[in-house]
Amino acid sequence: MEAENGVEFLCNKTLLVTGATGFLAKGDDLSLIYIIAKELFQVLREVHGAKFDSFISKKVAPIDGDTSLINLGLNDDNEIYKEIDVIIHSAAVTKFQERYNLSLEINTLGAKNVLQYAKTCPKLQILLHVSTAYVCRQKAGLIPETLCKTLSDIVGLNIEVEKKLVDNKLNDLARKGASTKKIRDTMKSLGQKRANMYGWVNTYAFTKAMGEMLIWEHKEDLPIVIVRPTMIGSTYKEPFPCWIESVGSISMLSIVYGKGLTHFTHADSNAIIDMIPVDMVVNSIIMGMVANANKPCLTIYHVGSSMRNPLALHKLVENNYRYFNNNPWIDAQGMPVNIKKALLVKGRLHFSMLLVRDILKLMVLKIVDGASCHKFNVNQEKLEFQIKVSATMAMVFRHYLFFVGIFDDENTEKLRRAMSKEGMDGKVLNFDPNCINWDDYLLNNHIPATVKYLF
Numbered sequence: 001m002e003a004e005n006g007v008e009f010l011c012n013k014t015l016l017v018t019g020a021t022g023f024l025a026k027g028d029d030l031s032l033i034y035i036i037a038k039e040l041f042q043v044l045r046e047v048h049g050a051k052f053d054s055f056i057s058k059k060v061a062p063i064d065g066d067t068s069l070i071n072l073g074l075n076d077d078n079e080i081y082k083e084i085d086v087i088i089h090s091a092a093v094t095k096f097q098e099r100y101n102l103s104l105e106i107n108t109l110g111a112k113n114v115l116q117y118a119k120t121c122p123k124l125q126i127l128l129h130v131s132t133a134y135v136c137r138q139k140a141g142l143i144p145e146t147l148c149k150t151l152s153d154i155v156g157l158n159i160e161v162e163k164k165l166v167d168n169k170l171n172d173l174a175r176k177g178a179s180t181k182k183i184r185d186t187m188k189s190l191g192q193k194r195a196n197m198y199g200w201v202n203t204y205a206f207t208k209a210m211g212e213m214l215i216w217e218h219k220e221d222l223p224i225v226i227v228r229p230t231m232i233g234s235t236y237k238e239p240f241p242c243w244i245e246s247v248g249s250i251s252m253l254s255i256v257y258g259k260g261l262t263h264f265t266h267a268d269s270n271a272i273i274d275m276i277p278v279d280m281v282v283n284s285i286i287m288g289m290v291a292n293a294n295k296p297c298l299t300i301y302h303v304g305s306s307m308r309n310p311l312a313l314h315k316l317v318e319n320n321y322r323y324f325n326n327n328p329w330i331d332a333q334g335m336p337v338n339i340k341k342a343l344l345v346k347g348r349l350h351f352s353m354l355l356v357r358d359i360l361k362l363m364v365l366k367i368v369d370g371a372s373c374h375k376f377n378v379n380q381e382k383l384e385f386q387i388k389v390s391a392t393m394a395m396v397f398r399h400y401l402f403f404v405g406i407f408d409d410e411n412t413e414k415l416r417r418a419m420s421k422e423g424m425d426g427k428v429l430n431f432d433p434n435c436i437n438w439d440d441y442l443l444n445n446h447i448p449a450t451v452k453y454l455f
């Protein structure tokens with residue numbers, strides 16, 4: 001790696017960031033972002049004072065593009081491609097069970113559209129594609145920083161065929177005059193079905209994996225980095241600690257628990273919750289670009305914590321309890337929500353029995369309520385909702401709550417080592433999960449941030 005740090009590398013460069021309004025792309029005070037009213041930009045506001053607006057307007061130019069379209073939907077007379085030095089492709093649909101048509105267009109074909117666009121940029125030094133560590137089909141063992149599979153490795157998988165399947169299905173639904181809800185539900189279950197058929201856990205992971213495959217197939221000699229973050233948590237330090245935006249799976253666990261919506265979860269208490277603060281992801285993105293700019297190669301970086309400083313699920317659950325026991329959530333009626341210690345239930349039968357117990361309780365409540373002509377104020381809706389939440393969590397997050405894989409991060413570790421060798425004069429961008437004290441981070445940073453921004 002050249003003796004250049006991330007800040008120097010980005011100086012006087014033109015960056016195109018897709019998905020700049022999203023959680024990750026906003027987590028960097030160097031990137032070109034236009035949601036400047038957000039609290040996250042307070043630090044920059046303080047630095048630039050009255051000149052903040054003119055500073056931002058010189059640095060940031062919003063572009064109305066669409067990565068699901070060829071040429072990113074930009075007009076032929078748009079000449080920005082001539083200026084671009086770096087592309088960070090972060091745009092994605094991130095819901096695990098999103099409609100297949102959207103996920104395929106944005107996560108899979110979108111990756112190819114951005115790649116083809118990058119090839120037209122004469123000054124381009126690097127294309128950085130943000131993927132996810134969970135593109136792997138494994139849920140145990142050491143998961144390497146390599147492509148999980150190429151298209152030819154997966155028997156029967158053909159992206160053109162997937163696209164035709166989606167188009168035919170949509171045409172068929174339109175012919176039958178299907179409602180918007182019917183189309184949505186059909187597309188969601190089609191994505192899940194195709195993902196499972198080819199060995200992936202959900203539509204999101206499947207379509208992101210196919211996006212990587214297309215990049216591999218069409219990359220030619222472009223310098224490309226794929227950064228695969230694991231589950232992204234609140235800011236550790238930069239630009240200030242304790243900021244979060246997107247509701248990922250880990251935040252969802254805190255939300256449903258803190259709001260008293262469930263106290264038992266189908267999960268392995270020793271599952272590895274691979275979590276990494278958003279600023280560490282951004283720092284690794286910057287250093288990944290510095291290390292690979294102008295080199296015709298494709299390098300993959302796992303950015304997570306399971307290899308160096310693993311976090312077990314029970315630790316997250318214990319900290320949720322400690323936090324909400326001391327700081328109960330105040331509900332819409334102004335009442336504190338009292339929480340019980342959470343139960344992590346590994347056995348499927350045990351979990352089903354707990355669900356059945358609650359369903360029976362609900363039935364009894366309904367009978368008593370009816371027989372007493374609604375004289376007792378029994379809260380059936382709450383219990384009914386709790387049952388739904390427990391069942392949905394078990395279905396949507398099952399893979400992650402039983403995940404015991406470790407993401408090998410040898411490439412990322414090499415980046416860290418190279419950086420410290422260069423002695424970067426206090427400007428080192430930290431992305432070392434070793435420095436995280438999980439109890440402290442969860443209790444004083446990630447959980448309060450989740451409460452502040454996501455409840």
Ligand SMILES: NC(=O)c1ccc[n+]([C@@H]2O[C@H](COP(=O)([O-])OP(=O)(O)OC[C@H]3O[C@@H](n4cnc5c(N)ncnc54)[C@H](OP(=O)(O)O)[C@@H]3O)[C@@H](O)[C@H]2O)c1
Pocket residue numbers: 018019020021022023024025065066067068089090091092093094106110130131132133208228229230231232233246248
């Ligand atoms: N958050 C995590 O825990 C996590 C973990 C691992 C990997 N990742 C990856 O990190 C990246 C960023 O995730 P995130 O959490 O920041 O996602 P996010 O908050 O859901 O933001 C997604 C961004 O993509 C944009 N987008 C969606 N479709 C688009 C299209 N067709 N054209 C242009 N922009 C489009 C959205 O714009 P609009 O707001 O206009 O819709 C939004 O700015 C994604 O690639 C994701 O797969 C995230």
